[in-house]
Amino acid sequence: MWRTIGQKSTIEYLSRSVAEGSTHHAYLFLGPAHTGKRTLAIDLACALNCDSNEAPCGTCRPCNRILEGKHADIHDITLDDSGTPEDTEVEEEGRRRRTRILTEQIEDLQHASTLPPYEGRFKVMMVEHADRMTDAAANRILKVLEEPPPRVVWMLLAENVDRLLETVVSRCQRIDVQTMPAAQLERHLSEACTAPPEQAKLISRISLGRVGWALQALKDDSLLSERISQVEGAIQLPSMTYAARFDFSRELDAQYRRDPGSVRETLEQWTTWWRDLMLVKTGCADSVINIDYVNDMNEQAQRLSLEQIRDYIWKLNEAAKDLDLNVIPRLVFDSLVYTIPRIAKHAGGTGGLPAVLRDRSETK
Numbered sequence: 001m002w003r004t005i006g007q008k009s010t011i012e013y014l015s016r017s018v019a020e021g022s023t024h025h026a027y028l029f030l031g032p033a034h035t036g037k038r039t040l041a042i043d044l045a046c047a048l049n050c051d052s053n054e055a056p057c058g059t060c061r062p063c064n065r066i067l068e069g070k071h072a073d074i075h076d077i078t079l080d081d082s083g084t085p086e087d088t089e090v091e092e093e094g095r096r097r098r099t100r101i102l103t104e105q106i107e108d109l110q111h112a113s114t115l116p117p118y119e120g121r122f123k124v125m126m127v128e129h130a131d132r133m134t135d136a137a138a139n140r141i142l143k144v145l146e147e148p149p150p151r152v153v154w155m156l157l158a159e160n161v162d163r164l165l166e167t168v169v170s171r172c173q174r175i176d177v178q179t180m181p182a183a184q185l186e187r188h189l190s191e192a193c194t195a196p197p198e199q200a201k202l203i204s205r206i207s208l209g210r211v212g213w214a215l216q217a218l219k220d221d222s223l224l225s226e227r228i229s230q231v232e233g234a235i236q237l238p239s240m241t242y243a244a245r246f247d248f249s250r251e252l253d254a255q256y257r258r259d260p261g262s263v264r265e266t267l268e269q270w271t272t273w274w275r276d277l278m279l280v281k282t283g284c285a286d287s288v289i290n291i292d293y294v295n296d297m298n299e300q301a302q303r304l305s306l307e308q309i310r311d312y313i314w315k316l317n318e319a320a321k322d323l324d325l326n327v328i329p330r331l332v333f334d335s336l337v338y339t340i341p342r343i344a345k346h347a348g349g350t351g352g353l354p355a356v357l358r359d360r361s362e363t364k
């Protein structure tokens with residue numbers, strides 16, 4: 001059975017394609033991070049190679065080998081986040097690998113795709129973060145998609161279609177992977193995962209409908225702690241001195257070099273915070289995401305004008321776009337922390353704050 005949760009019509013479509021032998025030579029799975037793109041792609045890889053009539057069964061030998069990551073015909077590449085070398089030149093190369101899919105990675109896949117399947121019916125070439133390919137890598141994959149070898153299926157996984165070449169998109173069957181409505185996700189968490197009601201309610205909201213994030217948060221407290229740090233950062237920053245804000249920017253920059261995804265997640269959490277302030281300000285408090293911070297939200301919303309909130313949401317959106325365009329990250333972060341509207345010191349606790357934020361709030 002498909003392990004993918006939700007995505008009913010997509011699963012019906014893919015099942016039918018596999019059963020009828022009408023699958024495409026390339027798929028583009030598009031959707032926000034942690035929505036289940038990879039799970040869906042692996043499910044499809046199983047379905048293509050499954051020995052059962054009810055593909056993907058998840059229990060036959062090919063399915064098992066794929067799920068265990070041992071199948072010889074499933075090749076995948078992603079951003080390389082291994083190691084943090086100290087040598088500056090090596091570090092620069094490391095940063096490039098952590099933020100971009102490179103031509104040589106695509107060439108390796110291309111070479112593997114020219115050989116016939118070794119143990120299964122279909123070879124699967126999976127490119128995670130396909131929207132982070134360098135221009136040269138994107139042009140290389142374009143050539144591959146123009147003349148696909150038989151019995152090879154390419155699966156590109158991406159968050160942002162605007163970062164992909166139109167010609168690459170047009171050569172793939174596009175599969176939009178949707179976020180799940182909060183009520184449906186809350187039901188799934190409490191019924192299928194037996195999460196306590198309050199926890200199911202909170203996680204379904206703060207996950208922003210991203211099923212993968214929600215399931216991970218149920219198992220792994222560190223995800224929730226991380227999110228608390230991010231939200232409390234958003235709460236504290238407006239009352240920080242400019243010196244403290246720039247220290248914070250430096251920390252963000254260092255973290256971005258090590259792990260760009262975690263900083264993007266931080267900016268997304270800040271955006272949900274500022275959207276919540278907008279909802280409170282416009283009388284729509286029932287729809288806020290951060291339901292565990294309602295008091296802080298009301299207090300901060302009172303101290304800010306609607307215009308200030310709207311402008312800063314715009315600023316956060318621009319920052320995300322600038323990072324995509326490879327603007328120097330430190331400039332993006334400096335500008336972000338500098339332009340947060342200043343308000344008097346927040347009265348709440350700082351227990352969940354990351355080290356960089358503690359004791360840096362304004363004292364007057």
Ligand SMILES: [Zn+2]
Nearest residue numbers: 050057060063
């Ligand atoms: Zn199977």
